[in-house]
Amino acid sequence: MCATSCDIVDFDSNGDNASFERKQFLHRNGSIENVRMDAEKILEVLGQDSPELDFRLALDGLRVRPSAFLVREVLYWMLKGINCENKGRCAKLAYKFFLWCGQQEGYWHTANSYHLVLQIFAACDEFQAMWRLVDEMIEKGFPATARTFHILICTCGEAGFARKLVMKFIKSKSFNYRPFRHSYNAILHCLLVLNEYRLIEWVYRQMLLDGLSFDVLTYNIVYVTC
Incomplete structure (x- = not known):
């Protein structure tokens, strides 16, 4: 796999591992299977990449409401699936999905969702896109943290820009x-x-x-x- 040496780690906006809290919340609300089903539907749409496909309309047609957990689920599985052959396509699709979610009423991105997209860009060697996303992240009120720096340094450091x-x-x-x-x-x-x-x-x-x-x-x- 042609991916960054950064480990794939799930962090929330406070920099803590979010997996346990995510599972606890989903189990309490009985919605973990619903989130997985919605994530699979979204990944299926994203897998239909073609010039003729309008992703916005296709995702709207699913009638799925984004949540922090759903976005995390989709981006995490996209990150795990990156390889040398599909990395250009994965970076594009992940960002399209990220943009679509940000346009949905009642949903706001978290620092964790920004960090997952940064990891996807890192794994896909999209260094300029990484910097643009960091600037956007800061403009949206999410200060760059030690986690942000770690993603950047372990990627760009390998490229000689440390x-x-x-x-x-x-x-x-x-x-x-x-x-x-x-x-x-x-x-x-x-x-x-x-x-x-x-x-x-x-x-x-x-x-x-x-x-x-x-x-x-x-x-x-x-x-x-x-």
């Missing part, structure tokens, strides 16, 4: 949505997980240039890896 990406992320508006040191620590932690030791040293120097002293978490990441 340092450029880190600099762009540091300069981005979303980087300042929480205390500055916390944002640096989130980046340092992601780089540690990815064994990007040279970049850890470089990011730490940028942190000092911004006038920030290290805390315990910074120390544990920087000095333990030196």
Whole structure:
């Protein structure tokens, strides 16, 4: 499979694993099978890709109401099905579905849905589309988080853009949505997980240039890896 080295992980808007809560909610409401059936109908429509097919009309015709769980289900299965032969098509179809959902009354995308589309773009080598989606995500009020950064760095890092990406992320508006040191620590932690030791040293120097002293978490990441 020609996919990114990022693991396929399901996170909600708080950055926590959403699988358990999703199952609990669906079981309580007796709707898990309904969601799966609706997801299968949508995937079947998306699988009928052809120039003659109007996806908006076809999806409207299903009379399915998007929910965070349904969108997650469809995007997750699309992500799992990406391979070297279909990646261009999958990126296009996933984004069409994503746009259609965002136009439906009563539904609003979550940070998790944005992250799943980012992972699909990553697996399909759609790097420019990834950046555009991150900008859109921020404009819609979802600050880029450590999870967002992890998806970007483990993809673009492989393409040789790691340092450029880190600099762009540091300069981005979303980087300042929480205390500055916390944002640096989130980046340092992601780089540690990815064994990007040279970049850890470089990011730490940028942190000092911004006038920030290290805390315990910074120390544990920087000095333990030196």
